[in-house]
Amino acid sequence: MADARRSSTLVVNPEQAVGSQARLYSRACAAHLLREFRPSAWIQDIAMARLAAQCAPILYHAPSLAQHTGRTSTWGGPFHEAFDFEAAA
Numbered sequence: 001m002a003d004a005r006r007s008s009t010l011v012v013n014p015e016q017a018v019g020s021q022a023r024l025y026s027r028a029c030a031a032h033l034l035r036e037f038r039p040s041a042w043i044q045d046i047a048m049a050r051l052a053a054q055c056a057p058i059l060y061h062a063p064s065l066a067q068h069t070g071r072t073s074t075w076g077g078p079f080h081e082a083f084d085f086e087a088a089a
Helices: 004-008 027-036 044-052
Strands: 009-012 058-061
Touching: 027 044
Parallel strands: none
Antiparallel strands: 009 058
């Protein structure tokens, strides 16, 4: 039997992790984020990805389960699009 994690996830470099849609953290990682996160000039999603990577590799579901709608960001930042998003029929 194939490892389900291998067939539905990919490891993402924390330097390339953007967005906060559909993120899941272990309890230990969430506790680490609560202890270590400090508001700063960093964008929060990037800061959280780098802190989370201190606990374990960052795994994204593949194909992506979340996608921005529209073409502009609600907070004025750049628009990001998942290359592997598969919309429901």
